[in-house]
Amino acid sequence: MYNLIGAGLIVIGAGIGLGQIGGKAMEGIARQPEATGKIQTAMIIIAALLEGLAFGALFLGK
Amino acid sequence: MTLQLMRDLQHYIRFSVFAILIFTAPVAFAQEHDEAAHGDEHSDGMVDTKQEVDQYILHHIQDSHDFHLFSYTNDAGERVHVGFPLPVIIWTSNGLTTFMSSEFHHDDSGEVIVEKNGLKFAKLHSKIYELEQGASEVVLDEEDHATNAHRVLDFSITKSVVGILLIGILLFIWFRGLAKQYKTKKIPTGFGRVLEPLVIYVRDEIARPNIGEKHYRKFTGYLLTVFFFIWLLNLAGLTPFGFNVTGQLAVTAALAVFTLIIYTFSGNKEYWKHILWMPGVPYLIRPVLAVIELAGAFLIKPFSLLVRLFANISAGHIVVMSLIAIMFTLRESLGTVGSTGLSLLLSFFITLIEVLVAFLQAYIFTMLSALFIGMAVAEHDHDDAHDVAEGAERRADVI
Numbered sequence: 001m002y003n004l005i006g007a008g009l010i011v012i013g014a015g016i017g018l019g020q021i022g023g024k025a026m027e028g029i030a031r032q033p034e035a036t037g038k039i040q041t042a043m044i045i046i047a048a049l050l051e052g053l054a055f056g057a058l059f060l061g062k
Numbered sequence: 063m064t065l066q067l068m069r070d071l072q073h074y075i076r077f078s079v080f081a082i083l084i085f086t087a088p089v090a091f092a093q094e095h096d097e098a099a100h101g102d103e104h105s106d107g108m109v110d111t112k113q114e115v116d117q118y119i120l121h122h123i124q125d126s127h128d129f130h131l132f133s134y135t136n137d138a139g140e141r142v143h144v145g146f147p148l149p150v151i152i153w154t155s156n157g158l159t160t161f162m163s164s165e166f167h168h169d170d171s172g173e174v175i176v177e178k179n180g181l182k183f184a185k186l187h188s189k190i191y192e193l194e195q196g197a198s199e200v201v202l203d204e205e206d207h208a209t210n211a212h213r214v215l216d217f218s219i220t221k222s223v224v225g226i227l228l229i230g231i232l233l234f235i236w237f238r239g240l241a242k243q244y245k246t247k248k249i250p251t252g253f254g255r256v257l258e259p260l261v262i263y264v265r266d267e268i269a270r271p272n273i274g275e276k277h278y279r280k281f282t283g284y285l286l287t288v289f290f291f292i293w294l295l296n297l298a299g300l301t302p303f304g305f306n307v308t309g310q311l312a313v314t315a316a317l318a319v320f321t322l323i324i325y326t327f328s329g330n331k332e333y334w335k336h337i338l339w340m341p342g343v344p345y346l347i348r349p350v351l352a353v354i355e356l357a358g359a360f361l362i363k364p365f366s367l368l369v370r371l372f373a374n375i376s377a378g379h380i381v382v383m384s385l386i387a388i389m390f391t392l393r394e395s396l397g398t399v400g401s402t403g404l405s406l407l408l409s410f411f412i413t414l415i416e417v418l419v420a421f422l423q424a425y426i427f428t429m430l431s432a433l434f435i436g437m438a439v440a441e442h443d444h445d446d447a448h449d450v451a452e453g454a455e456r457r458a459d460v461i
């Protein structure tokens with residue numbers, strides 16, 4: 001039961017984080033379209049690190 | 063030029079169809095009839111309760127000793143399994159023992175006993191057990207563990223091993239062909255034209271910017287191998303053969319250990335200095351940082367690599383299978399047409415997303431490997447005392 005609540009919290013947190021990353025990257029791209037490639041790369045790396053953390057937590061909490 | 067390309071493409075498509083035909087040919091001959099081993103299924107033989115769907119999905123996620131494509135019940139009421147068996151190679155207390163997995167008759171609950179080499183074997187939850195002396199059947203305790211049998215060293219050619227071998231051979235043929243072409247031609251022909259941009263993409267977008275101009279050539283080979291290996295295995299997981307190779311912890315752990323070994327052994331003096339005795343911070347904090355950095359280098363980095371790939375691919379498989387299972391679980395409330403339509407629609411689009419995820423995960427694994435290697439080989443042209451001053455100077459230059 002508690003691990004399910006924990007899993008839900010993890011997903012909420014990861015969702016907020018991913019939203020921030022994606023949103024800020026969008027803003028950045030809109031301001032500087034010529035830097036799209038670099039922003040996307042950085043965005044994917046940070047998203048991957050966040051995702052690794054979230055999956056790690058889910059995996060340990062299972 | 064275009065004509066040539068089209069001819070090549072046609073040739074390739076013909077070859078692919080031929081290969082698929084050859085590969086699927088044994089399926090028709092490998093049908094098996096058995097009735098006894100499936101007492102737990104419903105009398106109409108369909109997987110139609112949530113619990114059975116759960117079991118089926120869990121079974122799919124695991125590695126198995128045979129290829130199981132589908133099952134149905136024929137007019138005579140027999141259960142027919144379509145698939146093909148794979149060799150079982152085990153190291154037992156009587157030495158090496160081999161037989162085909164078809165001898166288990168698709169049993170996975172330890173009911174079918176195979177006698178080989180003077181020993182008795184049973185398959186339980188996709189693992190092969192050797193029965194103790196004198197035992198004639200597997201006795202299970204409350205937690206479903208066998209009490210009178212023990213695991214054996216299993217070197218079997220399982221489904222995942224077949225997947226790895228298949229993709230390995232495919233990669234070897236493709237890239238050997240591509241490499242050979244550069245000896246005589248400037249531009250590759252045929253399928254090489256599909257591979258060349260991908261190779262250049264990995265080299266110029268992943269290896270070069272993350273590792274640096276000076277060292278990237280040495281590591282491009284590894285990054286290319288890992289990229290194509292993971293990508294093709296992810297894609298193979300979306301075919302009806304149902305490989306779940308990159309969703310096995312053992313496989314992703316091995317890949318992460320490769321990366322760990324490479325960046326650990328190619329780390330330069332600066333890298334170790336920054337781990338063990340971080341320059342530019344107060345002396346009291348340095349031991350604390352060293353502990354954190356050591357944990358980061360040896361545990362967190364490989365762990366994040368292996369868990370990310372494993373969890374993404376497994377989760378993808380579970381989602382696709384669950385959406386397919388909608389046609390059974392929601393049949394009562396939506397009707398046959400409604401539930402099948404919903405299931406088809408959802409699983410179709412999620413599969414398209416999975417095609418994207420297959421690429422993305424291969425990209426991320428390669429990218430992070432490159433990043434970690436890049437951190438290990440990076441050369442710092444400054445030392446701790448001048449750090450701040452030099453940084454300020456450089457910033458002033460830029461402005």
